[in-house]
Amino acid sequence: MTLEFPSHLPTIDRTRIATLAERNLADHGDGLLGLVLSGSAGRGMATDRSDLDVFVVLSDEAAAGRTTSHSSDVDEIPWSRSELDTVGAYGTEEWWFRWSCAWAPVLLDRTGGGIAGALRRQATLDxxxxxxxxxxxxxxxxxxxxxxxxxxxxxxxxxxxxxxxxxxxxxxxxxxxxxxxxxxxxxxxxxxxxxxxxxxxxxxxxxxxxxxxxxxxxxxxxxxxxxxxxxxxxxxxxxxxxxxxxxxxxxxxxxxxxxxxxxxxxxxx
Structure with missing residues (x-):
């Protein structure tokens, strides 16, 4: 499992994400579909008070029962593939979440490019x-x-x-x-x-x-x-x-x- 980190991400954050990735791989196996880094860290705007916002993209089965976990260093946000592929209309709860996908680097995509494509779709309007x-x-x-x-x-x-x-x-x-x-x-x-x-x-x-x-x-x-x-x-x-x-x-x-x-x-x- 090879992770692709943005060049601006410091070593300590890379280590935290790698640990998170290995744990999810151990827990979910093929159900782990990918990782996306959002928030300030994903866009090169982090400060010393910023945490990591990591979307863990899972199969629908693997995502069942998972909830977001928060810590001072990492917010780990499980996201089923169905949720990623659901494009919310303007004014819905899903709409306000869509920009979090914009320009967010994909750290891991085990779908052959499907995650990157879904992120682009979320952040653009037809x-x-x-x-x-x-x-x-x-x-x-x-x-x-x-x-x-x-x-x-x-x-x-x-x-x-x-x-x-x-x-x-x-x-x-x-x-x-x-x-x-x-x-x-x-x-x-x-x-x-x-x-x-x-x-x-x-x-x-x-x-x-x-x-x-x-x-x-x-x-x-x-x-x-x-x-x-x-x-x-x-x-x-x-x-x-x-x-x-x-x-x-x-x-x-x-x-x-x-x-x-x-x-x-x-x-x-």
Whole structure:
């Protein structure tokens, strides 16, 4: 049994994982299908306070009765092959787990590549899933709504209220940006890391992170700039999908979108 470790993983962590692997092999034999390293350690972001998040992929029979075990060094998370192959829809409990598969190194795959393929599937959206996030679950319309409300409050001099709506718009925006790219939005902790190590087309990391920072400050100019970019990205998305569904969302706002071309009021301390 040969384990493949990422180059950044220190020797002490390799030893801990090797011990875990040997124990699971002894316990489950052929029922041990693979090991995946998630969390900060898997992505080269570990600190001296980080533990190891190791997914132990098992046959359905071997996984029966197994539960997650926690220690100060390792969280050992059993995962049946059926669970790995179950792709959760947006808003379900399984959905919130999907990004943990993104860019997570496979340490052991005794399925001939099946585990790596299943991880990629978990972390990406097929066209119907992307449509569902953007349209059926209202993430695009919801983002427009929060951005619109923030600009109206800014226009009317309600700056704390504008900041609140601008802040609330950010999670919706990130869902939209990643769905347009066919990817599951990362956990906030990993946003900058993913944008820099796995760039999004049309959204350079520093530009998007700057926009997010300005949105969190309630910057009305940033809201308007983001609106222009999202609308253009949606038009390109619709062209690729052969429909007009995201464009129709913008069109449905009619003259209300005029607020996106107005002049922002100066921020107040």
């Amino acid at each position: 066209p119907r899933e992307a449509d569902a996030v953007l349209i059926d679950h209202d993430r695009l319309d919801g983002w427009v709504n929060f951005a619109y409300r923030a600009l109206k409050s800014n226009r009317d001099g309600r700056h704390p209220e504008s900041r609140l709506d601008a802040n609330e718009s950010v999670p919706w925006l990130l869902d939209v940006v990643f769905a347009l790219a066919g990817r599951v939005r990362p956990y906030n902790k990993y946003l900058a890391w993913e944008l820099r190590t796995h760039p999004l087309d049309g959204w350079p990391a520093d530009e998007l992170l700057d926009l997010v920072g300005r949105l969190l400050d309630g910057d009305a100019a940033a809201i308007r700039e983001t609106f222009v970019r999202v609308r253009a990205a949606c038009a390109a998305y619709d062209a690729g999908r052969g429909h007009m569904r995201t464009t129709d969302i913008f069109e449905g706002w009619g003259a209300e979108l005029d607020v996106f071309v107005g002049q922002p009021q100066p921020l107040q301390a």
